[in-house]
Amino acid sequence: MFGCVRGRKSSREKILDAAAELVGEIGAGRLTLDAVAERAGLSKGGLLYNFPSKESLLQAMIQRLVDEVSSEKEALRAQMTPSRNLEAKLCTAALLKMCVGGKMKEIATGMLAASSENPRLLEPVRHVVKDTLEKLQTTSEDPDASLLAWLAVEGLRSMEMHDISPFTDADRERLIEAIGRLLEKGIAEQAA
Amino acid sequence: MFGCVRGRKSSREKILDAAAELVGEIGAGRLTLDAVAERAGLSKGGLLYNFPSKESLLQAMIQRLVDEVSSEKEALRAQMTPSRNLEAKLCTAALLKMCVGGKMKEIATGMLAASSENPRLLEPVRHVVKDTLEKLQTTSEDPDASLLAWLAVEGLRSMEMHDISPFTDADRERLIEAIGRLLEKGIAEQAA
DNA sequence: GTCTATATCAAGATAGAC
DNA sequence: GTCTATCTTGATATAGAC
Numbered sequence: 495m496f497g498c499v500r501g502r503k504s505s506r507e508k509i510l511d512a513a514a515e516l517v518g519e520i521g522a523g524r525l526t527l528d529a530v531a532e533r534a535g536l537s538k539g540g541l542l543y544n545f546p547s548k549e550s551l552l553q554a555m556i557q558r559l560v561d562e563v564s565s566e567k568e569a570l571r572a573q574m575t576p577s578r579n580l581e582a583k584l585c586t587a588a589l590l591k592m593c594v595g596g597k598m599k600e601i602a603t604g605m606l607a608a609s610s611e612n613p614r615l616l617e618p619v620r621h622v623v624k625d626t627l628e629k630l631q632t633t634s635e636d637p638d639a640s641l642l643a644w645l646a647v648e649g650l651r652s653m654e655m656h657d658i659s660p661f662t663d664a665d666r667e668r669l670i671e672a673i674g675r676l677l678e679k680g681i682a683e684q685a686a
Numbered sequence: 687m688f689g690c691v692r693g694r695k696s697s698r699e700k701i702l703d704a705a706a707e708l709v710g711e712i713g714a715g716r717l718t719l720d721a722v723a724e725r726a727g728l729s730k731g732g733l734l735y736n737f738p739s740k741e742s743l744l745q746a747m748i749q750r751l752v753d754e755v756s757s758e759k760e761a762l763r764a765q766m767t768p769s770r771n772l773e774a775k776l777c778t779a780a781l782l783k784m785c786v787g788g789k790m791k792e793i794a795t796g797m798l799a800a801s802s803e804n805p806r807l808l809e810p811v812r813h814v815v816k817d818t819l820e821k822l823q824t825t826s827e828d829p830d831a832s833l834l835a836w837l838a839v840e841g842l843r844s845m846e847m848h849d850i851s852p853f854t855d856a857d858r859e860r861l862i863e864a865i866g867r868l869l870e871k872g873i874a875e876q877a878a
Numbered sequence: 879g880t881c882t883a884t885a886t887c888a889a890g891a892t893a894g895a896c
Numbered sequence: 897g898t899c900t901a902t903c904t905t906g907a908t909a910t911a912g913a914c
Contacts (some may be wrong), residue, residue, distance in 0.1 A: 505879085523715045523802035526907060538908090540880045548908070609848055610715035610802040616850055623845065624852040638864040645861075646834045648841030653815065656801055658808055660816040669837075672830040672873065679874035681867050697897080718889060730890090732898040740890065881914070888907085896899075 505544050509534045510558055513551060517603035518657070522610040527551075552615050555604035560618050562601060563588055579677045581633050582640035585626060586647045586673055593647070593654055594666055602655040636680045643673045697736050701726045702750055705743060709795035710849070714802040719743075744807050747796035752810050754793060755780055771869045773825050774832035777818060778839045778865055785839070785846055786858055794847040828872045835865045 503511070512533035517525055527548055531541040545551040567588040577583065592598040608615035626644065634640035650669070653659035661669070695703070704725035709717050719740055723733040737743040759780040769775065784790040800807035818836065826832035842861070845851035853861070 521802060521805045523804075527909090528907075536879095537881055539882070539910095542909070543879060546909090605848070606798075606801065609798065610713060612715075613713045613849060616848060619848075620850040620852070623850050627852045627857075638860070638867075641861060642834060642838045642864055642868060645838035645841035647837075648844060649837035649839070650841075652840060652844035656797070656808060656811075657805060658812040658815050660812070660819045665819075668830070669833060672834055675830075675873050676834060676868075681864065682871035682874045719891090720889075728897095729899050731892095731900070734891070735897060738891090879914105881912100883911085883913100885910075886908085888905100890903105890905085892903075893901090894899100895901100896897105 505534070505536065505540070506554070509536075509541060509544055509551070510555060513555055513607065514600050514603055517607045518599055522603065522606035525607050525610075549612060549615070552604070552608040552611055556608045556615055556618055559601050559604045560622055563592070564622070566591060579634050579636055579640045579643075581629050582643050582677050583674075585630070586643050586677070589647045589651055590666075590670055590673075593650055594663070594670075598651055598654045599657065602651060606655065636677075639676050639680045642681075643677050646673060697726070697728065697732070698746070701728075701733060701736055701743070702747060705747055705799065706792050706795055709799045710791055714795065714798035717799050717802075741804060741807070744796070744800040744803055748800045748807055748810055751793050751796045752814055755784070756814070758783060771826050771828055771832050771835075773821050774835050774869055775866075777822070778835050778869070781839045781843055782858075782862055782865075785842055786855070786862075790843055790846045791849060794843060798847065828869075831868050831872050834873075835869050838865060 509530060513525060513530045516529055516533055520529070527538050527541055530551070531538045534541065541551075545554065567584050570584050570587050570591075574580065574584065589598070592601065605616065605619060627641075630640045630644060631637050646669070650659065650661070650666075653661075701722060704727075705717060705722045708721055708725055712721070719730050719733055722743070723730045726733065733743075737746065759776050762776050762779050762783075766772065766776065781790070784793065797808065797811060819833075822832045822836060823829050838861070842851065842853070842858075845853075
């Protein structure tokens with residue numbers, strides 16, 4: 495948003511990157527300020543200048559996660575022509591784009607770190623999820639299909655986040671195609 | 687399985703129950719042996735007699751989670767008549783039964799605790815997930831619908847587990863119905 | 879804005895009594 | 897099989913120099 499000028503990352507961003515990486519590598523519960531500081535290339539004192547407590551760091555990780563998904567969604571909205579179940583297409587496409595790129599594991603792990611330390615830190619996520627559900631239910635031409643599509647992508651995201659996803663790239667492509675069909679065509683009325 | 691005679695719970699079971707409850711209440715990262723011991727009604731020494739390390743406790747939590755879902759699935763299989771996309775129906779029904787009863791949050795949190803402490807402890811879950819995907823892909827009449835249904839339930843489970851689920855009981859009932867239709871009828875061929 | 883040094887505390891694990 | 901007491905480590909956070 496701001497510090498993105500020519501690859502020069504601010505300390506804050508370097509710290510957030512380091513923390514996200516570490517959660518994926520060593521587990522949410524082992525995320526220590528020492529490890530984050532070392533990975534980010536500064537001292538613990540320097541880290542604590544940027545984030546006065548571990549909780550504030552976790553809070554920032556969650557906020558960044560929420561913001562990145564949201565801005566990905568809005569970027570897609572700008573490109574997208576009005577279409578059936580638009581909101582569900584935006585949600586699923588935004589999340590899938592990050593899942594397939596492999597970026598999701600790195601970003602979503604902020605949820606694990608925050609949840610591990612203090613479940614209340616997930617409040618911003620809870621809020622987004624609630625809003626998403628309401629939007630899907632009120633604006634979709636086919637709310638059931640939209641809900642299924644969104645939940646399926648959340649299922650995938652959850653597996654990627656915990657690093658238990660058995661899906662190959664081909665599986666993912668096929669899944670994306672199936673979700674597209676579901677949102678475009680809906681659930682069949684006639685028996686198969 | 688064994689100690690289930692007339693409500694007389696073994697220490698092991700009381701400890702596992704206590705740990706599962708605590709993760710939901712205070713967060714995976716705050717799960718301490720002291721807290722578990724107190725909740726289970728014994729001393730830390732007594733706890734460490736039953737589980738010689740914290741890791742062995744977490745391992746047992748994961749194994750219990752895997753076993754409970756698996757035996758729920760097999761119980762359903764015994765009742766079910768052969769039908770379209772059977773394996774997907776069993777998976778989704780087993781998981782949904784636990785989600786709707788509210789038991790899921792209590793049980794699945796073992797995943798959070800294990801993942802938090804040591805992501806490798808999720809290996810049994812990884813194995814089950816891989817097996818499930820293979821079974822769905824090879825035995826389903828409609829693999830795409832089966833995969834979508836399974837992932838959707840996993841998405842719901844994930845939200846329940848992190849306590850960020852915005853769904854009402856009515857929402858869940860409707861979702862169950864939609865999943866049933868998807869597995870029975872498939873994705874539509876014609877446009878809506 | 880970043881560093882070092884240190885205070886403080888919580889948590890896992892051990893030893894041995896009962 | 898369960899208890900109490902204790903050891904030891906590792907992690908957050910503070911204080912103050914540069």
